[in-house]
Amino acid sequence: KQKTFIFDLDGVIVDTAKYHFFAWQNLAKSIGVNFTHEDNEQLKGVSRVQSLELILGLGNKKATQEEKDIWLVQKNEEYLTFIEKMDESEILPDVERVLQFLKEHNQKIVLGSASKNAKPILEKVNLFRYFDAIVDGNDVSKAKPDPEVFLVGADKVYSKPKSCIVFEDSVAGVQAANQAAMLSIGIGEQNVLHEAKFCFTDFTKISNEFLLDLINC
Ligand code: G6P
Numbered sequence: 001k002q003k004t005f006i007f008d009l010d011g012v013i014v015d016t017a018k019y020h021f022f023a024w025q026n027l028a029k030s031i032g033v034n035f036t037h038e039d040n041e042q043l044k045g046v047s048r049v050q051s052l053e054l055i056l057g058l059g060n061k062k063a064t065q066e067e068k069d070i071w072l073v074q075k076n077e078e079y080l081t082f083i084e085k086m087d088e089s090e091i092l093p094d095v096e097r098v099l100q101f102l103k104e105h106n107q108k109i110v111l112g113s114a115s116k117n118a119k120p121i122l123e124k125v126n127l128f129r130y131f132d133a134i135v136d137g138n139d140v141s142k143a144k145p146d147p148e149v150f151l152v153g154a155d156k157v158y159s160k161p162k163s164c165i166v167f168e169d170s171v172a173g174v175q176a177a178n179q180a181a182m183l184s185i186g187i188g189e190q191n192v193l194h195e196a197k198f199c200f201t202d203f204t205k206i207s208n209e210f211l212l213d214l215i216n217c
Pocket residue numbers: 010011020043044045046047048051076113114115116117118137170
């Protein structure tokens with residue numbers, strides 16, 4: 001059988017979630033907003049523009065469009081200084097084993113990320129070659145939990161949503177997958193990602209047998 005496996009990027013393939021957090025926290029500090037690790041959960045999977053809106057909301061802070069534009073650039077510039085230093089060593093455990101296994105079994109592999117930096121990151125960590133299609137923040141207008149990013153991904157490889165399996169580390173992403181009527185697999189904490197059909201702390205917990213079951217279900 002052939003299924004389509006859609007991977008989120010940040011927090012699923014690479015641990016860039018920590019870099020997003022550092023950069024947002026520094027920005028928040030510079031504009032006088034208190035932003036904690038707990039608050040950060042809400043930002044995962046959410047677009048850059050919407051992340052800033054959430055942070056401003058936390059601090060009850062009003063800002064002009066001009067200020068917002070400056071802050072968005074500031075945040076991304078700091079984030080990019082982390083990205084520039086990335087290499088294969090930052091691929092999360094067993095991600096490549098899973099990608100290889102799916103490739104060997106002729107499965108379709110798609111990236112479904114809200115990030116506008118997705119392509120350079122995949123190139124940095126040398127995983128670009130595994131993907132049959134890439135949908136990122138440059139291709140969609142509606143942010144997760146809207147299912148657009150995953151539906152466009154499925155379309156690009158001529159798959160029906162019900163033949164798609166989504167790996168996600170964010171609450172918004174799991175909701176997007178569910179809304180797309182795809183099978184959602186949470187990568188992270190079960191108590192946070194309780195809306196996912198299955199949840200694993202990381203890919204080391206996902207066996208080849210389980211992947212075969214997904215392919216054949
Ligand atoms: C991902 C991350 C978010 C990030 C968003 C936009 O979904 O989980 O934390 O804000 O992408 O990323 P970008 O690289 O375009 O700022």
